[in-house]
Amino acid sequence: MRAKRFRFIATMIITLIFLLAWVFPIVWSVLNSLKTDQDVLAYPPKLIFHPTLEPYRDVLFGSGSILPNLISSFIISIGTTVITMLMAVPAAYALARLRFRGKKFAGFYVLATQMLPPVGIIIPYFLVLRNIGWIDTYQGIILIYLSFSLPFAIWLLVSYFEDIPFEMEEAAYLDGASRMRTLWRIIIPQVRGGIAVTIVFVFLNAWNEFLFAVVLSGNTVRPVTVAMFNFVSVEQTLWAKLAAVSVLAMLPVVILGIIAQKNIVKGLTVGAVKGGGRR
Amino acid sequence: MTGRGQVRFEDIVKMHGEFSALKGVTFDIEPGEFFALLGPSGSGKSTTLRILAGLDAPTSGRVYMDGRDITATDARDRDIAMVFQSYALYPHMTVYENIAFPLEMAKLPAVEIDLAVKEAARKVKIEHLLDRKPGQLSGGQQQRCALARAIVRKARLFLLDEPLSNLDAKLRMETRAELKKLQRSLGVTAVYVTHDQEEAMTLADRMAVFMAGEIRQVGRPAEIFAKPNSIDVAAFIGSPPMNLLPARFADGDVIIAGHRLKTAMQAAGEHDVVVGIRPGALRIAPDGLEARVELIEDLGDTKVLDLDCAGTAMRIRVGDESVPPEGAVISVTARPHDIHLFDPATRKRL
Numbered sequence: 001m002r003a004k005r006f007r008f009i010a011t012m013i014i015t016l017i018f019l020l021a022w023v024f025p026i027v028w029s030v031l032n033s034l035k036t037d038q039d040v041l042a043y044p045p046k047l048i049f050h051p052t053l054e055p056y057r058d059v060l061f062g063s064g065s066i067l068p069n070l071i072s073s074f075i076i077s078i079g080t081t082v083i084t085m086l087m088a089v090p091a092a093y094a095l096a097r098l099r100f101r102g103k104k105f106a107g108f109y110v111l112a113t114q115m116l117p118p119v120g121i122i123i124p125y126f127l128v129l130r131n132i133g134w135i136d137t138y139q140g141i142i143l144i145y146l147s148f149s150l151p152f153a154i155w156l157l158v159s160y161f162e163d164i165p166f167e168m169e170e171a172a173y174l175d176g177a178s179r180m181r182t183l184w185r186i187i188i189p190q191v192r193g194g195i196a197v198t199i200v201f202v203f204l205n206a207w208n209e210f211l212f213a214v215v216l217s218g219n220t221v222r223p224v225t226v227a228m229f230n231f232v233s234v235e236q237t238l239w240a241k242l243a244a245v246s247v248l249a250m251l252p253v254v255i256l257g258i259i260a261q262k263n264i265v266k267g268l269t270v271g272a273v274k275g276g277g278r279r
Numbered sequence: 280m281t282g283r284g285q286v287r288f289e290d291i292v293k294m295h296g297e298f299s300a301l302k303g304v305t306f307d308i309e310p311g312e313f314f315a316l317l318g319p320s321g322s323g324k325s326t327t328l329r330i331l332a333g334l335d336a337p338t339s340g341r342v343y344m345d346g347r348d349i350t351a352t353d354a355r356d357r358d359i360a361m362v363f364q365s366y367a368l369y370p371h372m373t374v375y376e377n378i379a380f381p382l383e384m385a386k387l388p389a390v391e392i393d394l395a396v397k398e399a400a401r402k403v404k405i406e407h408l409l410d411r412k413p414g415q416l417s418g419g420q421q422q423r424c425a426l427a428r429a430i431v432r433k434a435r436l437f438l439l440d441e442p443l444s445n446l447d448a449k450l451r452m453e454t455r456a457e458l459k460k461l462q463r464s465l466g467v468t469a470v471y472v473t474h475d476q477e478e479a480m481t482l483a484d485r486m487a488v489f490m491a492g493e494i495r496q497v498g499r500p501a502e503i504f505a506k507p508n509s510i511d512v513a514a515f516i517g518s519p520p521m522n523l524l525p526a527r528f529a530d531g532d533v534i535i536a537g538h539r540l541k542t543a544m545q546a547a548g549e550h551d552v553v554v555g556i557r558p559g560a561l562r563i564a565p566d567g568l569e570a571r572v573e574l575i576e577d578l579g580d581t582k583v584l585d586l587d588c589a590g591t592a593m594r595i596r597v598g599d600e601s602v603p604p605e606g607a608v609i610s611v612t613a614r615p616h617d618i619h620l621f622d623p624a625t626r627k628r629l
Contacts, residue, residue, distance in 0.1 A: 165365060165367065167363045167364075167365050167367040168367050168369065170332075170334050170354075170361075170363070170367070171361070171363060171367035171369075172369075172380070173334070173354050173355060174332060174333075174334075174354055174355070174359060174360065174361050175380050175381035175384055175428070176355050176381055176384035176385055177355075177380075177384050178355070181384070185380075186369055189371040190369075190370060190371055
């Protein structure tokens with residue numbers, strides 16, 4: 001009894017430590033985004049202060065508005081996600097189902113691209129984009145993001161497709177459905193959870209990406225992760241504004257997470273409860 | 280619908296790399312027939328069904344349906360319905376949508392689909408479950424749903440791949456009888472794969488016994504039971520299986536463990552044979568083979584006795600009449616026409 005209680009308390013303490021470490025930067029950002037610059041730098045830090053929406057007003061509607069950057073981020077992330085999914089779903093289905101020469105190699109290649117350190121290929125990518133004149137363009141950034149998100153999405157989706165028994169397709173086939181129709185009517189509805197999870201991950205990766213964006217974008221295309229650094233300069237850092245932008249940039253992530261939460265949990269427990277109709 | 284669903288398999292070979300799953304299989308199925316493909320697992324019966332359905336292509340040989348060569352015809356265009364062992368119900372659709380799916384693919388008008396779905400559901404007694412998802416059904420109900428999906432479009436041919444193997448024993452017996460009635464009332468040709476010889480015996484009009492990628496015997500179940508054409512078929516059909524004993528044939532008699540039994544075969548000469556006697560054909564009588572009772576298995580209405588006859592194991596099925604106790608030494612015999620003779624070298628019936 002005593003050991004059990006001790007274990008419970010220990011678990012709670014450890015969980016709490018992790019939770020605090022994880023939640024601190026977010027709380028810090030949210031609090032600072034509501035302060036004036038004086039309040040931010042006050043020492044000791046003020047716990048009680050007059051909240052203000054000034055930083056938000058500045059970063060959204062001031063001279064250096066980040067609204068265009070937020071829009072840039074949306075175009076890049078949504079573009080990457082849509083193109084990735086359009087290509088990854090049929091590709092993953094093919095990898096999971098069809099028997100063709102070089103399938104093993106294709107599977108390995110898909111995984112191997114995930115192991116390259118991104119810094120190692122940033123220069124070649126830069127040269128490629130410059131030669132085709134796609135530096136600082138949406139198509140350029142999206143193309144580069146695709147090179148990461150596509151293999152990742154395929155790899156993630158294959159396992160979901162593999163979970164669906166072959167007989168399901170054969171039944172549909174004998175019922176008179178074509179391959180495409182089987183995919184749309186029978187297979188995809190059963191991997192909805194996996195598709196939702198993949199969409200979330202691909203979108204978030206594109207939304208949060210910084211390294212490639214900073215090298216390959218410029219003035220026309222400048223996602224919010226890059227634009228944020230306007231508020232950090234040699235002379236000073238505009239903490240309140242930086243915090244406000246961070247919070248704004250976090251919002252879509254949080255919203256998407258909440259919407260997809262149910263599917264993500266379901267997606268991660270695949271196999272345990274899925275496909276009750278099978279047997 | 281009679282006159283449809285005639286099938287001819289002509290010298291079908293199926294290779295999986297070096298391994299030959301089917302080694303030249305030939306048989307005919309008549310319209311309206313309930314035809315069983317019976318055999319142990321890995322004997323090629325499921326491969327045969329898949330080739331018939333068009334899910335696999337044969338390496339060589341031809342498949343005909345109603346006189347037309349369908350060897351190269353796409354599975355979708357064969358007009359064949361199939362019930363899978365796992366049922367393969369679409370888990371995201373309701374029972375109604377599952378049954379309607381093949382009709383929807385055939386682009387039937389919604390009104391017709393509705394009528395047909397309800398009719399099919401009524402036939403298999405699941406009309407009260409149409410709004411459920413497969414996951415909310417019991418095993419037996421899922422099985423009925425799969426059946427309904429197969430019968431709804433009135434296909435030329437109806438294939439069943441071990442459809443009862445996932446049901447418990449009691450439900451299996453019930454469903455078996457219903458399946459037979461359903462097939463008769465619909466008048467469709469049905470091809471049924473099973474490894475359960477009892478299922479094949481009770482359901483089939485005719486059956487083909489598969490072993491190691493070949494058909495060993497085709498015929499009516501009673502015929503095959505009464506006259507198995509080889510040692511292997513004899514050992515496979517019947518429960519408990521036929522007793523097979525090495526013996527010596529001598530001028531119309533067989534000598535088993537020093538004892539002579541009369542056979543129905545009138546031939547002179549002496550040679551080695553394998554004698555087959557069904558457990559139910561053996562009877563306890565004086566002046567027969569001496570055997571010791573090793574074990575008694577009580578099946579309720581009958582009992583199966585495991586015997587030791589001079590080192591050879593035998594089984595006898597007896598009724599409720601005087602059952603000897605375990606350990607007793609008894610004498611058993613069989614009537615001449617109950618004794619099957621096989622050639623030990625070719626394993627064929629003599």
